[in-house]
Amino acid sequence: MADMASQQNTPAPRSAPQSAPHPAQLTVGFDLDMTLIDSRPGIRAAYEALSAETGTFIDADLAVTRLGPPLDQELAHWFPEERIPEMADRYREIYPTHAIAPTLAMPGAREAVAAVQAQGGRAIVVTAKHEPNAKLHLDHLGIAPDAVIGWLWAEAKAEALREHGATVYVGDHTGDVRGARTAGALSVAVPTGPCAPDELHAEGADIVLGDLTDFPEWLASYRAERT
Template structure:
């Protein structure tokens, strides 16, 4: 089966597959304690989605952001992996794609090694993981793998799906409410990932028909 006909579904990570808020709060608090610079961790987790450097720019001088970002990523595994649970229906959503003979790719703005640590810790087994991509930049990976669908929680995920020519399926489980996702051009808005397997069955039927 060619990559153009193989069912391939992409997923965002933070607030789509995993609730990374507890872990990210812990990592930011550790970073704040180490650097002596206040970071409002609650505010930071309310803006999840864009690259780390955008968040750090609220708290650190721009010249310091690259080094601070590197340090955050270094300390992240010790603080953020264990506290971050799977989102409801996340494992079942991945398994539903694979049960149909499809392929799952995770495309995220997160540092790729840390993304893999989250997935391994939670026993999620996508077929590929691509990190360091945000919004429209996600389109390159989605096109490379031939993804027909991209599932995310942020308007940036909608933009990435549309740039790739993929169907944008969204869940309002992150910082963007349903009306923002629809206004951004989402093709489908589900309540959460527990609704994805049923939607996917119908999508697969219409696609093969």
């Protein structure tokens, strides 16, 4: 899912992929929050810490029900506009201390990434999250994609998907569906985040799976049909 959990206002420049994928090579993109990881416990803890530090009420339980959009959009519910850049920076600073350890892998996450790689493909993560924090999550949980690209939400994800030659993008949010469609990639959705199956279908998802545990079987069928 894309992710509100840590986007900066000025993204750091991203490096190009080390080697351009062969046109026939399978490359699958995955969203992070609520697609590969259940970051709700960690994000809740980070918001509670920010609230305690600033003395500003943040309904952390409500905030974690709407993961997906960039961090600034959530902070706008709790802080005046002029304080959002400062609060976003502080949230990112305290995030590793509070949010990494409580976060869990979603069911089937490791197997989904491994299934792509077992087919000789590349699995990449494209997320709205602050990229260093995204990498901390993946390293902590032992999920090993071939590339991680942060700072991108919704249609902007198409930039990285095209750059890396992704033909499939897997996410939990309608913003992920829009990103896949903008890139011309197949949109595979999982209703494990804030968006129900009918919302994902209505946005234009090509495939809606129950969760990532269904992904390896779907991928094998998809590859068999293509070959």
